[in-house]
Amino acid sequence: xxxxxxxxxIGVVSAQGIWxxxxxxxxxxITVSKAYAEQPSYKELIAPNxxxxxxxxxxxxxxxxxxxLDEAGVSELDAVITGTGLGCLxxxxxxxxxxxxxxxxxxxxxxxxxxxxxxxxAQIALRLGCKAYNFTYVNGxxxxxxxxxxxxxxxxxxxxxxxxxxxxDEISGHxxxxxxxxxxxxxxxxxxxxxxxxxxxxxxxxxxTFFTLSHxxxxxxxxxxxxxxxxxxxxxxxxxxFVDRFLDVNKLDRxxxxxxxxxxxxxxxxxxxxxxxxxxxxxxxQLYYKHLYGHxxxxxxxxxxxxxxxxxxxxxxxxxxxxxxxxxxxxYVLLYNQYKGRDHSLVLLKRS
Amino acid sequence: MEELKEELxxxxxxxxxxxxxxxxxxxDDDSLFGDGLGLDSIDALELIVLLxxxxxxxxSDPKQGKAIFESINTMxxxxxxxxxx
Numbered sequence: 064x065x066x067x068x069x070x071x072x073i074g075v076v077s078a079q080g081i082w083x084x085x086x087x088x089x090x091x092x093i094t095v096s097k098a099y100a101e102q103p104s105y106k107e108l109i110a111p112n113x114x115x116x117x118x119x120x121x122x123x124x125x126x127x128x129x130x131x132l133d134e135a136g137v138s139e140l141d142a143v144i145t146g147t148g149l150g151c152l153x154x155x156x157x158x159x160x161x162x163x164x165x166x167x168x169x170x171x172x173x174x175x176x177x178x179x180x181x182x183x184x185a186q187i188a189l190r191l192g193c194k195a196y197n198f199t200y201v202n203g204x205x206x207x208x209x210x211x212x213x214x215x216x217x218x219x220x221x222x223x224x225x226x227x228x229x230x231x232d233e234i235s236g237h238x239x240x241x242x243x244x245x246x247x248x249x250x251x252x253x254x255x256x257x258x259x260x261x262x263x264x265x266x267x268x269x270x271x272t273f274f275t276l277s278h279x280x281x282x283x284x285x286x287x288x289x290x291x292x293x294x295x296x297x298x299x300x301x302x303x304x305f306v307d308r309f310l311d312v313n314k315l316d317r318x319x320x321x322x323x324x325x326x327x328x329x330x331x332x333x334x335x336x337x338x339x340x341x342x343x344x345x346x347x348x349q350l351y352y353k354h355l356y357g358h359x360x361x362x363x364x365x366x367x368x369x370x371x372x373x374x375x376x377x378x379x380x381x382x383x384x385x386x387x388x389x390x391x392x393x394x395y396v397l398l399y400n401q402y403k404g405r406d407h408s409l410v411l412l413k414r415s
Numbered sequence: 416m417e418e419l420k421e422e423l424x425x426x427x428x429x430x431x432x433x434x435x436x437x438x439x440x441x442x443d444d445d446s447l448f449g450d451g452l453g454l455d456s457i458d459a460l461e462l463i464v465l466l467x468x469x470x471x472x473x474x475s476d477p478k479q480g481k482a483i484f485e486s487i488n489t490m491x492x493x494x495x496x497x498x499x500x
Contacts, residue, residue: 111434114434116457168467168468169464170464171430171461173457
């Protein structure tokens with residue numbers, strides 16, 4: 064028999080600050096093209112001789128991971144699994160700039176060591192003294208979902224009992240200037256929200272979101288992760304079949320879904336995918352989250368935190384409602400995300 | 416020499432990102448490694464690059480490093496005798 068997978072703890076560092084009980088009450092909609100994370104104080108968590116070498120991506124990851132562990136009251140882990148789209152960009156840029164500026168001489172070790180994508184997962188484990196399975200997925204906009212799928216299979220298969228899973232992405236100078244030049248990120252002078260967006264590109268948001276997953280539930284559990292699936296390419300016309308097959312595998316149908324959590328990003332070229340999926344659940348409440356977190360390859364991790372929060376609280380903060388629907392008890396919440404018409408993902412959460 | 420020592424302290428703080436440490440917090444004869452500033456082996460590599468990039472000194476024998484990087488005094492002394500820029 065398959066074991067289950069429960070969300071026992073959540074940790075977030077984002078443009079809205081850290082995860083807290085009044086997170087959504089105080090959240091303010093993002094209107095800038097690059098939303099930098101509000102950095103908490105790291106001194107209480109990370110030793111001074113370590114902190115001075117860490118880029119913000121690593122620090123955000125460590126903070127969010129510790130928050131998720133603290134909330135769950137878990138200290139023994141069977142795996143640390145991380146998703147990231149762009150990895151430790153700050154140090155990558157620093158290292159490459161040194162290579163160019165100094166004609167491939169005078170290369171210092173620190174930025175090189177910490178420029179790899181798996182640095183965050185490694186530093187989390189190093190700090191915890193955790194020598195268990197440690198893996199980082201770099202799969203574009205399904206990086207987090209890939210990490211989640213790995214976690215789910217390990218927990219459901221009985222190979223692990225407690226797993227720390229999450230995602231991080233950070234904003235850096237040069238890469239984001241280029242992203243703005245090619246229109247992936249909105250220009251600095253464009254001040255649009257997801258609802259008012261009239262242009263291509265996204266408002267990008269950096270941050271980290273981590274979860275403590277466990278095979279056993281507790282009174283404080285947020286929700287159960289039932290299933291996750293990813294698909295690289297999908298035409299809009301294939302969405303219904305994609306959703307139905309996913310639900311069918313789990314012996315469910317569309318009628319059981321209480322709410323949708325959609326990854327609308329304000330990119331008018333591709334947001335029609337979300338509209339199309341919404342049509343399959345016309346009378347159900349539709350929620351969104353990237354207006355609070357910003358878009359990134361791992362923003363969907365924050366989407367899962369949003370869905371988990373809603374399921375646990377059994378209430379929906381007004382500022383995350385994309386489209387109102389009929390009031391029904393929140394039992395199953397379906398998350399859908401895609402980026403630029405690729406990297407489609409579905410995650411199904413159930414009230415625990 | 417005093418000017419070089421102050422310059423070195425500033426560069427070390429900047430290169431090693433020593434948060435919360437000011438130039439005035441580092442004494443000329445403080446140990447840079449161990450009980451003093453608490454630098455480690457990765458910092459040693461950064462200091463070797465600092466000597467090369469800032470003062471044109473290539474350390475051919477890494478064993479020299481232990482004596483050179485003992486304190487600001489020893490570093491400044493070595494730099495003033497061997498600098499090429």
